[in-house]
Amino acid sequence: QVQLQESGPGLVKPSQTLSLTCTVSGGSISSSDYYWSWIRQPPGKGLEWIGYIYHSGTTHYNPSLQSRVAMSVDTSKNQFSLRLSSVTAADTAVYYCARERVIFGANLPDYWGQGTLVTVSS
Amino acid sequence: EIVLTQSPGTLSLSPGERATLPCRASQRVSSSYLAWYQQKPGQAPRLLIYGISSRATGIPDRFSGSGSGTDFTLTISRLEPEDFAVYYCQQYGTSPITFGQGTRLEIK
Numbered sequence: 001q002v003q004l005q006e007s008g009p010g011l012v013k014p015s016q017t018l019s020l021t022c023t024v025s026g027g028s029i030s031s032s033d034y035y036w037s038w039i040r041q042p043p044g045k046g047l048e049w050i051g052y053i054y055h056s057g058t059t060h061y062n063p064s065l066q067s068r069v070a071m072s073v074d075t076s077k078n079q080f081s082l083r084l085s086s087v088t089a090a091d092t093a094v095y096y097c098a099r100e101r102v103i104f105g106a107n108l109p110d111y112w113g114q115g116t117l118v119t120v121s122s
Numbered sequence: 123e124i125v126l127t128q129s130p131g132t133l134s135l136s137p138g139e140r141a142t143l144p145c146r147a148s149q150r151v152s153s154s155y156l157a158w159y160q161q162k163p164g165q166a167p168r169l170l171i172y173g174i175s176s177r178a179t180g181i182p183d184r185f186s187g188s189g190s191g192t193d194f195t196l197t198i199s200r201l202e203p204e205d206f207a208v209y210y211c212q213q214y215g216t217s218p219i220t221f222g223q224g225t226r227l228e229i230k
Contacts, residue, residue: 045223046210046221046222046223046224047167047210047212047221048221049218049219049220049221051218060217062218063123063218064218096166096167103172103173104153104173105153106152106153106155106214106215107214107219108155108157108169108172108214109169109212109214109219110169110172110178111169112166112167112168113166114165114166115166
């Protein structure tokens with residue numbers, strides 16, 4: 001069964017860049033059936049989809065974050081990464097990486113990592 | 123983007139009772155791309171239902187989904203103690219993927 005694990009700094013200063021990596025095990029990130037995404041959840045609040053990346057490097061981002069987001073993939077390490085620039089306290093959240101399965105032409109997040117809390121504070 | 127509204131924010135019921143959780147979309151959900159997730163404290167969301175009514179792998183049959191267009195419902199036929207959690211609806215047919223704000227199911 002696929003497993004996803006987020007890693008990266010738990011504390012980022014305002015105006016700096018948040019960087020996280022997701023390591024996939026139990027399956028290949030190069031599978032044509034899946035996309036790989038990031039979703040976040042501010043403390044005590046709901047879920048926000050950030051975007052996805054395909055193993056080829058194709059990306060698609062939420063317009064609300066598009067100007068600050070960049071995702072990348074390293075198929076040799078079975079990892080994908082998130083960079084979010086110019087962070088503020090509003091970016092404090094638990095960040096989840098997830099697998100998106102293509103079902104009848106749409107991407108459905110079906111397996112998620114455990115999440116990692118990133119706090120933006122000086 | 124499609125806004126999903128879940129009301130009430132909290133539902134208080136007892137084990138053994140039937141739970142009905144509604145979700146309303148601001149516009150028609152494309153091609154039945156509506157899912158439900160369960161989240162327990164400190165855990166990642168778990169996929170329960172997709173395509174409005176299809177159960178994900180390993181999900182008990184006391185969980186069921188229904189609806190169409192803009193109005194959807196998650197039903198738990200007989201509540202077990204482990205079912206008390208937060209439930210989110212999600213649409214994945216129109217980008218960006220969006221989630222409802224969640225309904226907390228608590229023990230009465």
